[in-house]
Amino acid sequence: MKKNILYLLTFLAAQVCSLAYANEPDSAYVFAYATDKNGNHNGLHFAWSTDISEDDWHPIGPEHSFLKSDYGAWGRDKRMISPVLFRGNDQLWHCVWTLNEQDGVIAYATSTDLVNWSRQSYPELMPDNNCMAIEVSNFPNKYRASNEYLLSWISNKSGKDEIYCATTTDFKTFSSPQKGNELSRWNQRIGGTVFDRFYTGTIHKVSWKVIDNLIKAQQLAAYKSKLYAETTKEDPIRFASLKPVDASITMDAANKKKISDLLIGIFFEDINYAADGGLYAELIQNRGFEYDLSDKQGRDNTWDHSKSWALKGDKTLFTIDTVAPLHPNNKHYAKLEITQVGAALTNEGFNGIPLKTGDKYYFSLFSRVLNGKGGKFIIRLVDGEGNICAQSSVNTSSVNWKKQEITLTSKTTVTNAHLEILPQFAGTVALDMISLFPQKTFKGRRNGLREDLAQVLADMKPRFVRFPGGCVAHGNGLENMYRWKNTVGPLEARKSQRNIWNYHQTAGLGYFEYFQFCEDIGAEPVPVVAAGVPCQNSSIGGNGQQGGIPMCEMDDYVQEVLDLIEWANGDVKTKWGKLRAEAGHPKPFNLKYVGVGNEDLITDIFEERFTMIYNAVKEKYPEIVVIGTVGPFSEGTDYVEGWDIATKLGVPMVDEHYYQPPGWFIHNQDYYDRYDRNKSKVYLGEYAAHLPGRPVNIETALTEALYLTTLERNGDVVSMTSYAPLLAKEGYTQWNPDLIYFNNTEVKPTVGYYVQKLYGQHSGDSYIPCKVELSNQNEAVRKRVAISAVHDSKTGDVIIKMVNLLPVAVKPTLSLPEVTSNATIMKYVLQGEPSDRRAKPIESTCTMDDLCKGELPAYSFIIYRIKNNNTKK
Numbered sequence: 093m094k095k096n097i098l099y100l101l102t103f104l105a106a107q108v109c110s111l112a113y114a115n116e117p118d119s120a121y122v123f124a125y126a127t128d129k130n131g132n133h134n135g136l137h138f139a140w141s142t143d144i145s146e147d148d149w150h151p152i153g154p155e156h157s158f159l160k161s162d163y164g165a166w167g168r169d170k171r172m173i174s175p176v177l178f179r180g181n182d183q184l185w186h187c188v189w190t191l192n193e194q195d196g197v198i199a200y201a202t203s204t205d206l207v208n209w210s211r212q213s214y215p216e217l218m219p220d221n222n223c224m225a226i227e228v229s230n231f232p233n234k235y236r237a238s239n240e241y242l243l244s245w246i247s248n249k250s251g252k253d254e255i256y257c258a259t260t261t262d263f264k265t266f267s268s269p270q271k272g273n274e275l276s277r278w279n280q281r282i283g284g285t286v287f288d289r290f291y292t293g294t295i296h297k298v299s300w301k302v303i304d305n306l307i308k309a310q311q312l313a314a315y316k317s318k319l320y321a322e323t324t325k326e327d328p329i330r331f332a333s334l335k336p337v338d339a340s341i342t343m344d345a346a347n348k349k350k351i352s353d354l355l356i357g358i359f360f361e362d363i364n365y366a367a368d369g370g371l372y373a374e375l376i377q378n379r380g381f382e383y384d385l386s387d388k389q390g391r392d393n394t395w396d397h398s399k400s401w402a403l404k405g406d407k408t409l410f411t412i413d414t415v416a417p418l419h420p421n422n423k424h425y426a427k428l429e430i431t432q433v434g435a436a437l438t439n440e441g442f443n444g445i446p447l448k449t450g451d452k453y454y455f456s457l458f459s460r461v462l463n464g465k466g467g468k469f470i471i472r473l474v475d476g477e478g479n480i481c482a483q484s485s486v487n488t489s490s491v492n493w494k495k496q497e498i499t500l501t502s503k504t505t506v507t508n509a510h511l512e513i514l515p516q517f518a519g520t521v522a523l524d525m526i527s528l529f530p531q532k533t534f535k536g537r538r539n540g541l542r543e544d545l546a547q548v549l550a551d552m553k554p555r556f557v558r559f560p561g562g563c564v565a566h567g568n569g570l571e572n573m574y575r576w577k578n579t580v581g582p583l584e585a586r587k588s589q590r591n592i593w594n595y596h597q598t599a600g601l602g603y604f605e606y607f608q609f610c611e612d613i614g615a616e617p618v619p620v621v622a623a624g625v626p627c628q629n630s631s632i633g634g635n636g637q638q639g640g641i642p643m644c645e646m647d648d649y650v651q652e653v654l655d656l657i658e659w660a661n662g663d664v665k666t667k668w669g670k671l672r673a674e675a676g677h678p679k680p681f682n683l684k685y686v687g688v689g690n691e692d693l694i695t696d697i698f699e700e701r702f703t704m705i706y707n708a709v710k711e712k713y714p715e716i717v718v719i720g721t722v723g724p725f726s727e728g729t730d731y732v733e734g735w736d737i738a739t740k741l742g743v744p745m746v747d748e749h750y751y752q753p754p755g756w757f758i759h760n761q762d763y764y765d766r767y768d769r770n771k772s773k774v775y776l777g778e779y780a781a782h783l784p785g786r787p788v789n790i791e792t793a794l795t796e797a798l799y800l801t802t803l804e805r806n807g808d809v810v811s812m813t814s815y816a817p818l819l820a821k822e823g824y825t826q827w828n829p830d831l832i833y834f835n836n837t838e839v840k841p842t843v844g845y846y847v848q849k850l851y852g853q854h855s856g857d858s859y860i861p862c863k864v865e866l867s868n869q870n871e872a873v874r875k876r877v878a879i880s881a882v883h884d885s886k887t888g889d890v891i892i893k894m895v896n897l898l899p900v901a902v903k904p905t906l907s908l909p910e911v912t913s914n915a916t917i918m919k920y921v922l923q924g925e926p927s928d929r930r931a932k933p934i935e936s937t938c939t940m941d942d943l944c945k946g947e948l949p950a951y952s953f954i955i956y957r958i959k960n961n962n963t964k965k
Contacts, residue, residue: 116300117142122206123149123284124177125293126189132171135160136187138206139286140303144295147285152303154287156310159209161199162693163191165631172199176228176280177294181239186263188226194249196221200263201729206302207309211694211733217258217269221247227280237261244276264696320755323783324791324926324951327899330872336900336947338867342907343860343881351807351882352773353857354555354616356848357814359777361562362601363593363827364820369442370834371819372601373542375453375528376400376511377442380598381412381424382588387596389631397424400442405435408515418458418493418524421578421587425524427462428515436512437523444508445528446836447473447481452531454538456497457513457523458584459488464519466490473500473528476508488521499531507837525584535612539583539600544839545819546609548832552845553852556616558687558777558814559606561592565690566622568592569632570639573622576603576656580671592627593826604672607660607681616684617660618812621653623689623721624701640697650708657683657713689721691749691778694733706741719745719775726750726763738772745811749778754795757781758875758897761799764806774809778816780844786828788842790951791897791926797847797953798895801880807859815848843922843931847953850920850933854891854955856882877902877948890958896948903947908958913940916959923952 123139126132135157139149161172175189185203196218202210217223223245230241243266244257255272281292322330360366369377377400388395403410409429417423428437447453455471472483482500511528515521533540534547560574567573568590578587579602586599603619610617625640626633633639641649655668660683662669669680688705692698706718720743723730731748738746750756764774781792781799796815803810820830822840831848833840841849860881866874876897883890890911896902919938924931933953938946943956 116304119297119299120303122296122298122303122306123286123293124175124187124296125284125286125291126172126175127291129155132173133160135172136175136177137286138306139284140306144297148288149284149286151286152306152310156313158206158306158309159187159201159203161189161191162212162628163197163199163214165629168631174225174281175293176226177296178228178230178280179296180241181230186228188228188243188263190222190224190226190245193222193224196223196247198223198226198243198245205305207305208732209729211696211729213263213695215264215266217243217245217266218247218256220249221254222249223256224248227277229278229280244272319759320753322755322758323753324897324899327926331899334868334873334898334900337873337877337898337902339877339879339902339904340863340865340907341879341904342863343909344863345860345883345909348858348860348883349808351804351857351859352811353855354812355803355807355810356552356554356852356855357556357558357615357618357812358549358552358554358818358848359558359562359814359816360560360606360818361564361816362560362591362597363562363564363817364830365442365595365824366817366819366821367601368596368598369824369836370821371541371545372598372605373530373533373540374598374600375441375445375530376439376526378439378596379526380422380524380584380588381426382422382598383596384590387590388594391594398426400440401426402438402440403435404438404512407432408435410437413522416460419585422524422584425522426526427520427522429463429520430515430518432518433514433516436514438513439511439526441510441528442836444476444836445473445510446507447502447505447509449502449505451502453482453500453502454497454529454531455484455486455500455527456495456529457486457526458493458495459486459490459524460493460522461488461491462520462522464517464521466519466521467515467517470512470514470516471498471500472512472514473502473509474512475504475506479504481506481509485516493522493524495525500528527583534609537605537608537612539605541601541605541609545832545834548839548841548845549818550613551853552849553855554613554615554814555852555855556618556685556812556814557606557610557613558618558620561620562690562778562816563592563627563629564597565620565687566625566627566692567630569626569630570641572632573626575652576619576621576659577652579603580659580675603656603659604675604677607683608677611681617681618685618687618719619656619660619683620687620690620719621656621705623692623698623705624649625689625692625695625698628691628693640701643700646701646704650705653686653688653705654708654712657686657709657716683716685717685719685745687719687721687747687775687777690747691724692721692730692734694723694730694737699737702737703741706743717744719743719747720772722746722748724749726752726756726760735772743772745773745775747775747777749776749816751778751780751782754781754783754791757795757799761802761875761878764802764810767806767809769809773811775811776803776813778814780815780829782829787927787929788829788831788844789926790843790922790924790928790931792829793843793847793922793931794895794897794951794953796844797851797893797922798876798878798897800847800851801878801893801895804856804859804880804882804893815844843924843929846922846931846933850922850953850955851893854893854920854957856884856889856891858883858885860890873898892956892958894948894954894956896950896952899950901947901949906944908940911940911958915940917943918955918957918959919943919946920955920957921949921952922954923949926951 136159173190256269257272383399397412413427466489486496579599591597659668664673722734781795878895922933
C-alpha cells in the first residue's frame with residue numbers, strides 16, 4: 093500500500109512540473125544591470141520579462157549577485173560599475189565593466205550560462221586616465237574581422253569627457269587607444285524599471301531555459317543560505333519533541349584503510365600581533381627603530397621610528413639618524429647627544445615588560461661613539477612605581493658599531509616594567525638593536541619563543557607547522573612580499589617591513605626560528621612562498637594582481653624558491669646550506685613540503701608565474717611536495733580554476749580555505765566523499781566555524797569536532813588540516829575568532845583549541861569504518877551525531893571519537909570485535925551549553941563495560957582511547 097502511494101505522489105509531482113513548464117514561453121528577455129547600492133559592490137544582477145516594452149521587470153533575487161568584481165582591496169575596491177553584457181561570436185557570454193573612477197583598467201569575464209563565470213582579468217587600457225561607460229561591439233564590418241571586438245569608453249579623469257576606442261580579439265591584448273567621437277558610441281545600455289527603481293543595463297533575448305536556470309541558481313543559493321544559517325538557538329523549536337537517541341555502532345576493522353598521519357597541524361601567521369610581542373620572546377618594542385608611519389598607512393601619527401621610546405630628563409637630545417647605519421637593512425638608529433648626566437632613554441616594551449622573580453634576562457645593544465670618549469651606561473628595569481627590579485651596566489668606547497651584552501636578574505615579579513638606559517658621560521653616541529630577552533625560552537633557544545605560548549602549541553602535538561602566512565606570505569603589493577632571505581642570518585642584518593595587517597614585523601622570528609621550532613616539537617615544516625603575485629586584496633601598487641612580478645624578473649624569483657630548499661636541505665658545502673650551518677644547524681632540516689601561493693585570485697597572471705615555479709621545483713627537487721592554491725572559498729571561480737590548474741600540471745596537493753557558519757559544516761559532511769582519489773591531495777589550510785559576533789564556544793567547537801570526523805574518514809584524500817587563525821593578542825586583534833588568546837603574562841586557550849588538541853593527541857594512521865544506526869532517522873538528528881574510529885599503528889591503540897550536537901543525550905551501543913573485554917580505556921569528555929566559552933575536557937579512565945553502557949551527553953564530544961596492550965593486532 094505504501095509503495096502505491098509513493099508511486100502516486102511521484103506521478104502527481106511529475107504532472108505538476110509538466111504543467112508548470114507547459115505554459116512558459118520558448119524565449120523571453122533578460123535585463124543585466126548593476127546598482128550603486130553598497131558603493132557599487134553588489135555585482136551583476138538579472139531581471140526578466142516576456143515583453144521588452146514593459147516598464148517593470150521581474151528581478152531574480154532581487155539582490156542576488158551572479159558575478160562580483162574581485163579587483164583590488166576590500167572596502168574601497170571590488171566594485172562593478174556599468175557592466176556591459178553581450179553574446180560573443182564564440183557563443184559565450186562576455187561581461188566587461190568599469191572598476192573605479194581612477195584606474196585606466198577594465199574588468200572582463202566570460203560564462204556559458206550566466207551562472208558560472210570564468211577567471212577575471214584586468215587589462216590596462218589607459219595608464220594615465222580612467223575608463224568609464226564602456227561599450228562593446230562585435231558586429232563585423234569592412235574594417236574589422238568577424239572575431240574582433242570594438243570597445244569605446246569615456247575618459248574623464250581630467251574633468252573633461254573624452255571618447256576613446258580600441259579593438260581586441262581576446263580581451264588580453266588591445267590595439268592602441270584612439271580618440272573617437274559620438275559616432276563611436278551606440279548607446280548600448282537601455283533603461284529598465286526593477287521594483288519601481290530605474291536602472292540602465294543591457295537587454296538580451298534568450299531561451300526560457302536560460303532564465304529558468306538563473307531562477308533556479310538563485311533559489312538554490314537562497315535555500316543553502318537559509319540552511320547554513322541554522323544554529324543551536326533554534327534547537328528548542330527544531331527538536332522540541334526529541335527524546336534521547338539510541339545509536340548502534342559496529343566497527344568494521346576488516347575494511348580499515350590507510351589515512352594521512354599528518355592530518356592535524358597548525359598554521360602560524362603574524363596576524364593579531366602573534367609574532368613580535370607574542371610568540372617571539374623579545375621584550376623590547378621597536379628595538380631597531382624601524383617602525384614607520386607607513387606600517388599603519390599613515391593612520392597613526394605616533395607610529396614612527398621612535399615608537400615606544402622616550403627620553404626622561406633633560407640635558408640630552410634624542411633623535412633618529414641614518415648616517416652610517418649598523419646595516420643597510422637596518423637604516424635607522426637612536427642618537428643621544430648628552431651634555432649633562434641625568435637623562436634616561438626608556439622603552440615601554442609591548443605595553444609593559446613582564447618580569448619574574450629570579451629569572452634572568454639577556455640585555456644587548458649595539459653602540460658607536462660619535463663624539464667624545466664614550467663611557468658607562470647604567471641599564472635597569474623599573475616597575476610602574478619607580479622601583480628598580482634589575483640593574484647592571486655596559487661600557488661603550490668604540491667609534492665603530494660594537495655589540496655589548498649583559499645578563500639582568502629580576503628581584504621581583506611585575507607585569508608593567510620598563511627599560512631605562514642612563515648614560516654616565518657627556519658626548520654623542522649611536523644606539524641600535526636594543527634587546528631584552530628572557531633566558532627561559534621554549535627549549536632554551538637563544539632568540540627563541542615565549543615559553544608558555546610555544547608549549548601550548550606543542551601540547552597540540554601538531555604534525556606540521558605552516559608559516560609565515562597566509563596573507564603575510566604574499567603581502568600588500570610586490571614590495572611587501574615576504575622574502576625568506578630577509579629573515580635569516582644575524583638579527584641586525586635582517587630586513588624588517590610593514591605587516592599586511594597594518595603593523596610592523598621585525599623578522600626576528602624568521603625562517604631559521606620557524607624551522608627550529610618545527611624540529612623542537614617534531615612537526616614537518618611547511619613554508620609558504622608567494623606565487624609571484626601579491627595578495628589579491630592589495631591596496632598598494634594598483635591593478636590588483638596585475639602587479640605580478642615582471643616576467644623579466646621571474647627567473648630570479650624562481651631561483652629564490654630553489655635556494656630556500658637548498659638552505660633547508662642542502663649540504664654544508666652548498667652556498668645556502670653553509671648559511672644554515674653558520675646559524676647553528678649543520679644538519680639538514682629535511683624539508684618535504686613547500687606551499688606556493690595563498691588563496692590567490694586565479695588569473696592568467698597567476699597561472700603563468702605559478703607554473704614557472706612549480707615546474708622548476710619539480711625538475712630540480714622532484715622529492716618536494718608542492719602545495720598549490722585554489723582560492724579562499726569552498727566553491728566559485730577561483731576554486732574551479734585553481735583545481736583545473738592543479739589537475740593540468742599534476743600538482744600533488746592543493747591548499748583549500750573556507751570559513752563557514754556552523755550550518756555549512758553540518759550540511760556538508762559529505763564534502764570530501766565525492767573527491768576524486770586520483771587527483772591532488774588536499775590540505776585544508778584554513779577553516780573555522782563562524783557564528784554571528786564571532787565567538788568561540790561549545791557550538792563552534794563541537795561543529796568543528798563533528799566536521800573533523802569526516803576529515804578522518806576522508807584521510808586518504810585530505811592529507812593535512814589546520815584551524816585559522818592560531819594566535820591573537822588581547823586588545824590587538826584584526827580577526828576573530830582565533831584559537832588561542834593571550835596577553836603579556838597569560839595564555840587563554842579557547843574551547844576550539846581543546847578540540848584541536850584532542851584530535852592532535854589522539855590521531856591515527858588507519859581509519860576504521862563504523863556502521864551507525866540511530867533510533868531516530870530524522871535528517872536533522874542524523875547530521876548532528878558523528879562517529880569516527882582510527883587505529884594508531886605506533887601504539888596499537890584504537891581511538892573512537894563521538895560528537896553529539898543535539899540537545900538530548902545519545903545512548904550508544906558499541907560492537908567492538910577488535911577489543912578484548914578487559915581493555916584499559918582513557919576517556920576524554922568536552923561538554924557544555926552551546927554558548928559556553930570556558931569548557932575544558934575532563935580526562936578519566938573507564939572499563940569496556942563503562943564504554944558500552946555510557947552515553948554522549950547533550951552537546952558533547954567524547955574520545956575513548958583503547959590502550960594497545962589490550963587490543964587485538
